[in-house]
Amino acid sequence: xxxxxRASKTAAEExxxxxxxxxxxxxxxxxxxxxxxxxxxxxxxxxxMLGYPTHFxxxxxxxxxxxxxxxxxxxxxxxxxLLLDERQEVLMLVTNSLKQDxxxxxxxxxxxxxxxxGNICSAEMARDLAPEVxxxxxxxDPNIRKKAALCAIRIIRKVPDLSENFINPGVALLKxxxxxxxxxxxxxxxxxxxxxxxxxxxxxxxxxxxxxxxLRDIANSPYSPEYDVAGIxxxxxxxxxxxxxxxxxxxxxxxxxCMNDILAQVASKTESNKNAGNAILYxxxxxxMSIEENGGLRVLAINILGKFLSNRDNNIRYVALNxxxxxxxxxxxxxxxxxxxxxxxxxxxxxxxxxxxxELIYLLVNENNVKPLAKELIEYLEVSEQDFKxxxxxxxxxxxxxxxxxxxxxxxxxxxxxxxAGTYVKEDVWHALIVVITNAPDLHGSKRVIIMFxxxxxxxxxxxxxxxxxxxxxxxxxxxxxxxxxTVTESDAVDVVENAIKHHLSDVTxxxxxxxxxxxxxSRFPSCSxxxxxxxxxxxxxxxxxxQQRSLEFSSVIQKHQNIRSSLVExxxxxxxxxxxGRRAGSLPASVSTSGKSPLGIPNGVAKAAAxxxxxxxxxxxxxxxxxxxxxxxxxDLLGVDLSQPSxxxxxxxxxxxxxxxxxxxxxxxxxxxxxxxSANGDLLSIQxxxxxxxPSLTSPTVPSSMMDLLDGFGPTPxxxxxxxxxxxxxxxxxxxxxxxxxxxxxxxENPQTTDIVANxxxxxxxxxxxxxxxxxxxxxxxxxxxxxxSNSLPANGNIKQTMRKPIVMRxxxxxxxxxxxxxxxxxxxxxxxxx
Numbered sequence: 001x002x003x004x005x006r007a008s009k010t011a012a013e014e015x016x017x018x019x020x021x022x023x024x025x026x027x028x029x030x031x032x033x034x035x036x037x038x039x040x041x042x043x044x045x046x047x048x049m050l051g052y053p054t055h056f057x058x059x060x061x062x063x064x065x066x067x068x069x070x071x072x073x074x075x076x077x078x079x080x081x082l083l084l085d086e087r088q089e090v091l092m093l094v095t096n097s098l099k100q101d102x103x104x105x106x107x108x109x110x111x112x113x114x115x116x117x118g119n120i121c122s123a124e125m126a127r128d129l130a131p132e133v134x135x136x137x138x139x140x141d142p143n144i145r146k147k148a149a150l151c152a153i154r155i156i157r158k159v160p161d162l163s164e165n166f167i168n169p170g171v172a173l174l175k176x177x178x179x180x181x182x183x184x185x186x187x188x189x190x191x192x193x194x195x196x197x198x199x200x201x202x203x204x205x206x207x208x209x210x211x212x213x214x215l216r217d218i219a220n221s222p223y224s225p226e227y228d229v230a231g232i233x234x235x236x237x238x239x240x241x242x243x244x245x246x247x248x249x250x251x252x253x254x255x256x257x258c259m260n261d262i263l264a265q266v267a268s269k270t271e272s273n274k275n276a277g278n279a280i281l282y283x284x285x286x287x288x289m290s291i292e293e294n295g296g297l298r299v300l301a302i303n304i305l306g307k308f309l310s311n312r313d314n315n316i317r318y319v320a321l322n323x324x325x326x327x328x329x330x331x332x333x334x335x336x337x338x339x340x341x342x343x344x345x346x347x348x349x350x351x352x353x354x355x356x357x358x359e360l361i362y363l364l365v366n367e368n369n370v371k372p373l374a375k376e377l378i379e380y381l382e383v384s385e386q387d388f389k390x391x392x393x394x395x396x397x398x399x400x401x402x403x404x405x406x407x408x409x410x411x412x413x414x415x416x417x418x419x420x421a422g423t424y425v426k427e428d429v430w431h432a433l434i435v436v437i438t439n440a441p442d443l444h445g446s447k448r449v450i451i452m453f454x455x456x457x458x459x460x461x462x463x464x465x466x467x468x469x470x471x472x473x474x475x476x477x478x479x480x481x482x483x484x485x486x487t488v489t490e491s492d493a494v495d496v497v498e499n500a501i502k503h504h505l506s507d508v509t510x511x512x513x514x515x516x517x518x519x520x521x522x523s524r525f526p527s528c529s530x531x532x533x534x535x536x537x538x539x540x541x542x543x544x545x546x547x548q549q550r551s552l553e554f555s556s557v558i559q560k561h562q563n564i565r566s567s568l569v570e571x572x573x574x575x576x577x578x579x580x581x582g583r584r585a586g587s588l589p590a591s592v593s594t595s596g597k598s599p600l601g602i603p604n605g606v607a608k609a610a611a612x613x614x615x616x617x618x619x620x621x622x623x624x625x626x627x628x629x630x631x632x633x634x635x636x637d638l639l640g641v642d643l644s645q646p647s648x649x650x651x652x653x654x655x656x657x658x659x660x661x662x663x664x665x666x667x668x669x670x671x672x673x674x675x676x677x678x679s680a681n682g683d684l685l686s687i688q689x690x691x692x693x694x695x696p697s698l699t700s701p702t703v704p705s706s707m708m709d710l711l712d713g714f715g716p717t718p719x720x721x722x723x724x725x726x727x728x729x730x731x732x733x734x735x736x737x738x739x740x741x742x743x744x745x746x747x748x749x750e751n752p753q754t755t756d757i758v759a760n761x762x763x764x765x766x767x768x769x770x771x772x773x774x775x776x777x778x779x780x781x782x783x784x785x786x787x788x789x790x791s792n793s794l795p796a797n798g799n800i801k802q803t804m805r806k807p808i809v810m811r812x813x814x815x816x817x818x819x820x821x822x823x824x825x826x827x828x829x830x831x832x833x834x835x836x
Contacts (some may be wrong), residue, residue, distance in 0.1 A: 095263065115147060125343045130639055182237060193244070332364075362395050380392070537551060540555065756804075763798055
């Protein structure tokens, strides 16, 4: 059969041979042919190893096990271990045969039963057969004792409660002279100690000294050909003894003191030029690092790991790196001595060793060694493999940010990383670099950034710096003593930013930042204003909507709003590093304002300003004040910058005097049309432009030039009529089975910028609503004035009214009582008429 299977040239031929043989085996099983039963089972085992189903032959294993002869039992037990596992229900039928064979007079049959039990023993079988295994631990033949000990290990793992039955036999096995029995006895005692704390204490008191003596005898024993492996006597027993000593010494000072001498002897005398010696040394190091403190021994152990790092075998170096990482918590100073060797492992050709060594170096870095380590890592970054650059870059950035002794060093190192591997740097890293730059005013004149197209993050940082500090760059102001003067003209600065926009490797984000930088340069360098305007205007027809919009808006600012441009493009305010770090870590929760004068937290007639990204009516904090009616605060909330201080530039407008005008001009794309009734100020949220052409976009092939509503996009101007209700139709703001709310809109004749909204609350039920309370919340950048309602009682099938001013989108909540029962309804309103 085996010859026929091996001669098959295709899988189909092999399947045909197997099907034919399986059919013959089934026929033989049906005929109950006892002469060929063992041969049939041997064929089934070979077919099983090829991956074909052989479940139909499981019962044949049990029949062969029940046979009286040794050859049949041997094939039966082999088939049992191969074809079945402990989850098979058929296994329950073999327990009685195993018990009989464990008590058999033939020691070879006993050995077969122990071998099978040690491989497939289940929890039920362990409980039934544990007494027989315990008895066999004192059997006269060492091979049976060895197999019984291995079988006892399996039983303890399946049923830990049975461990106490094997404590005394286990202690007896530790005194064996036969190495085969001794190694299994040590293994059995180790397993018992792991599952039973009482047994652990017992072994510490009774066996520690004996185990130390045994290990010393083996370490000092003369050459023994029976157990010699590469010149070392029985390294397997060495390792088992060291593992048991580690379990006994962990957490116990007395046991640790008892084994210190022998551990030092093994660590210092074992040769490391062969793999067997390295295995013993590694286990010895693990034992030393696990037992109670002994400074000298630990230094010796870490020095052994340092020698492992110089080994040519990658496996030995890898386990040494793993062990050194675990040793850091125990003795970091001893590990620091091997820093140079670990750093060489970072440059290894093996990817696994590279990553493990990099993780270890990352843990070794502190304030004292950050400079040399960062220098070495950045130098290696230049020649490292592309697959490794991502991990290496992330670790370098984290090290530099965490342990930088001074800002100038931090900036220098980050610029080196960006220049070598900028494409691998995450966004939050170069954002953090910009935050640090804004917080280092004495370094703003430093000329350290060199644009390298292809390293996108470096280009972004450079463009941002040029946009903010271009005047310092041209005037050589604020240069550091160590820097040589560089002649940079205004035209050079514009050239650099223009190249960034036109370069084929620049993405949308980089180009958008470059447009902002050009807008700022146009204010810093008035002589370049026309050239900047030309460059920005080249993107008016861009198919990228972001670039198109920026180009149109910035062109309008340069062309038509010279008086406010300097105020708009002032230098960025200093960004708080702690706040940025908290947001970066996601630790700053949003807060909302609240009041505590009503059951719902807001008194009637008071509007609540809530932070974006939070449910506008979820009351959480009393820390954030509601915005005032000051145009300065309104502009501050909208733009997210502090405009409370006067401008430092001579010709700049004061935000407190012209905040609304600045906002109007910033958001417009041309000259605003005059508002009816002769108002000097246009509506901030709806600005007409009848003159500025708008480039077609991908989503809007033809765009009318009538009005651009910043919330709703492009749309027609609302009809102008003296009838305000016709211009702004009423809407149904909210409707349920019990309540309906209508909004009616009117403009104040004395102030056309303000819209009055009269809310009409209609009771749709025959019940009276008492303690009626209407509450509204708007985003933080809006302001809402809410007058008291005409009544706090809503009659059956009747209505009451309440007036509010100037919302665009709001969340609302209505609370009232029906027959003493509280009712709460809420919703969001965002369908206000356009042009309000």
